[in-house]
Amino acid sequence: MNKVLTTGIILGVAIVFPLVMHVLDQAFYISFATRILIYAMAAASLNLVLGYGGMVSFGHAAFFGAGAYIVGILAFEGVTSLWVSWPAAIAVAALAALAIGAISLRTRGVYFIMITLAFAQMMYYVFVSMKAYGGDDGLSLPSRSTGLGISLSNDFAWYYLVLALLMIILYLLHRLLASRFGRVIEAIRENETRATAVGYPVFRYKLLCFVISGAIAGLAGALIANQTSYVGPALLHWVQSGTLMIMVILGGVGRFWGGPVGAVVLLALEELFSGSPLLGPYSLHWQLPVGIILLAVVMFAPQGIAGAFAKKPQ
Amino acid sequence: MLSLKNLSKRFGGVVAVDRVDLDVAAGEVHALIGPNGAGKTTLIHQISGSIASDSGEMHFCDRNITQMRPHDRVRAGLARSYQITSIFRRFTVLDNLALAVQARSGTSFSFWKPVARENALFDEARSIAAQVGLSEKLDATAATLAHGEQRSLEVALALATRPKLVLLDEPMAGMGPEESKRMIELIKRIRAQVAVLLVEHDMDAVFRLADRISVMVNGRLIATDRPEKIKMNAEVRKAYLGDELAA
Numbered sequence: 001m002n003k004v005l006t007t008g009i010i011l012g013v014a015i016v017f018p019l020v021m022h023v024l025d026q027a028f029y030i031s032f033a034t035r036i037l038i039y040a041m042a043a044a045s046l047n048l049v050l051g052y053g054g055m056v057s058f059g060h061a062a063f064f065g066a067g068a069y070i071v072g073i074l075a076f077e078g079v080t081s082l083w084v085s086w087p088a089a090i091a092v093a094a095l096a097a098l099a100i101g102a103i104s105l106r107t108r109g110v111y112f113i114m115i116t117l118a119f120a121q122m123m124y125y126v127f128v129s130m131k132a133y134g135g136d137d138g139l140s141l142p143s144r145s146t147g148l149g150i151s152l153s154n155d156f157a158w159y160y161l162v163l164a165l166l167m168i169i170l171y172l173l174h175r176l177l178a179s180r181f182g183r184v185i186e187a188i189r190e191n192e193t194r195a196t197a198v199g200y201p202v203f204r205y206k207l208l209c210f211v212i213s214g215a216i217a218g219l220a221g222a223l224i225a226n227q228t229s230y231v232g233p234a235l236l237h238w239v240q241s242g243t244l245m246i247m248v249i250l251g252g253v254g255r256f257w258g259g260p261v262g263a264v265v266l267l268a269l270e271e272l273f274s275g276s277p278l279l280g281p282y283s284l285h286w287q288l289p290v291g292i293i294l295l296a297v298v299m300f301a302p303q304g305i306a307g308a309f310a311k312k313p314q
Numbered sequence: 315m316l317s318l319k320n321l322s323k324r325f326g327g328v329v330a331v332d333r334v335d336l337d338v339a340a341g342e343v344h345a346l347i348g349p350n351g352a353g354k355t356t357l358i359h360q361i362s363g364s365i366a367s368d369s370g371e372m373h374f375c376d377r378n379i380t381q382m383r384p385h386d387r388v389r390a391g392l393a394r395s396y397q398i399t400s401i402f403r404r405f406t407v408l409d410n411l412a413l414a415v416q417a418r419s420g421t422s423f424s425f426w427k428p429v430a431r432e433n434a435l436f437d438e439a440r441s442i443a444a445q446v447g448l449s450e451k452l453d454a455t456a457a458t459l460a461h462g463e464q465r466s467l468e469v470a471l472a473l474a475t476r477p478k479l480v481l482l483d484e485p486m487a488g489m490g491p492e493e494s495k496r497m498i499e500l501i502k503r504i505r506a507q508v509a510v511l512l513v514e515h516d517m518d519a520v521f522r523l524a525d526r527i528s529v530m531v532n533g534r535l536i537a538t539d540r541p542e543k544i545k546m547n548a549e550v551r552k553a554y555l556g557d558e559l560a561a
Contacts, residue, residue, distance in 0.1 A: 175425065175426050175428070176425050176426075178428040178429065178430065179424055179425045179426055179427060179428060179429060180416060180421075180422040180423075180424040180425075180427070180429050180432075181422060181423060181424055181425045182425075182429075183409075183413060183416065183422075183429050184413070184416075184422050186405075187402055187405070187413050190402040190403060190404055190405060191400060191401065191402050191403070193364075193396075193400055194396075194400045194401060194402060194471065196364075196384050196385050196388075197362070197364075197384070197388060197393070197394055197396075197400070197471075197472070198388060198393075198413065198414040198417045198471060198474065198475050199385050199388035199389050199414075199417035199418055199475055200385055200417050200422070201383070201385045201386075202385070205422075208423070
């Protein structure tokens with residue numbers, strides 16, 4: 001299928017969806033779809049380092065959670081303007097990625113996975129221990145961020161703002177991946193030794209890629225804090241990192257739509273099997289059918305769902 | 315052009331490279347031969363900077379490069395090929411070469427402009443492909459190339475950085491006679507612009523190409539001389555060439 005057409009259809013569905021739900025009087029699903037869009041952004045940021053850069057970060061929740069907490073803490077301190085708190089969330093997440101990346105990227109393979117996981121867990125315990133900001137219990141936000149002149153408590157306004165931001169981020173990623181920088185990142189994934197041997201300072205490229213990814217995860221974090229009007233340490237827990245990773249693997253590692261597709265499918269499956277009458281009393285065990293489907297995807301579509309639909313094998 | 319002084323490298327108790335002095339002059343094809351395990355590849359790793367030396371100094375084009383990082387050495391004009399093929403396997407031949415050209419033409423910290431529109435990169439990549447005989451394979455994925463073609467791409471990636479000196483680590487390894495012949499022709503053609511330090515086991519190729527030959531045995535250079543002198547050198551014959559030339 002033509003790329004422009006695919007993108008157009010996806011965008012069309014995303015634009016019409018809340019209107020349809022409104023007509024069907026299913027307002028819950030507008031909020032649910034917003035959550036999916038936010039996770040799509042976070043998963044896309046992970047896919048940049050994992051799929052394109054070949055850096056298997058198992059600590060991406062650190063940046064996601066840090067972004068969320070910055071918005072929560074600023075709101076708690078009385079700063080609710082998104083013109084302040086969202087850039088702050090992005091900046092702090094980027095700084096965290098710079099610090100963590102500068103150390104972690106000196107390691108390879110399993111060691112990189114473990115050290116990113118360790119750093120994320122350290123951040124998790126930092127936020128758990130911050131009693132002033134709720135500690136274990138987290139923080140409730142008095143309201144969604146302000147500054148646009150419209151109330152973001154309106155689910156429609158909120159949905160379309162998140163959708164617009166996701167589309168902007170995806171477009172930026174699209175440009176980045178086709179640029180010189182993007183080519184170098186993929187070359188490093190393919191063969192780091194050779195990338196060095198043709199003259200690229202590999203570490204700098206990897207670190208910058210890691211920081212860009214962390215910054216995007218930070219923005220997604222700022223959005224999730226607004227989405228639920230609550231931030232808690234669970235946002236930084238390693239299970240959250242794992243969830244993002246599963247989304248990327250499910251959707252397609254190193255596939256442009258991999259992150260978003262994975263977010264849609266995983267969250268939709270969770271919703272389908274957990275809350276619904278589909279499984280009756282067994283819906284408590286929703287992880288089982290979701291797990292079986294994940295297993296099937298990994299076995300029968302190792303390139304992920306986006307990969308299975310692509311013409312060109314990679 | 316390249317000058318090594320007293321260069322050493324040990325791995326635990328094993329002295330892989332032992333106080334080596336070696337000079338490669340501009341415009342020269344300098345062959346480095348020796349039995350397996352003599353330390354030739356270790357020496358290449360030291361020169362390219364992927365292994366740090368324990369002692370000694372390296373100068374390249376009047377600069378001390380002993381502590382220089384590998385990618386900076388490439389930018390200074392010192393490129394290499396690998397004994398075990400090291401290419402971007404999932405990229406096409408054209409993309410492989412364009413990427414190497416990109417490394418030395420302007421900054422790659424560029425995030426907006428699509429690289430596909432930079433015709434200059436691809437034009438030069440095509441001309442390098444033509445040089446090594448890969449013009450027919452531009453759109454083929456590197457992993458699908460035949461062994462000999464992958465070896466050619468390996469050398470082409472080094473040449474694409476437009477080096478002053480290229481280190482070729484067994485470029486003919488595993489090549490058939492036809493492919494070897496083509497590689498010899500290629501090295502003959504590039505020698506006008508690039509000095510070559512050639513590690514190779516194919517003695518026929520070495521004696522046809524080399525201006526000078528250095529012989530390495532057990533980490534030490536036992537001789538450096540013109541090919542005809544090396545053939546006569548008693549020590550070399552005993553250590554290495556003996557069987558082959560006596561036959």
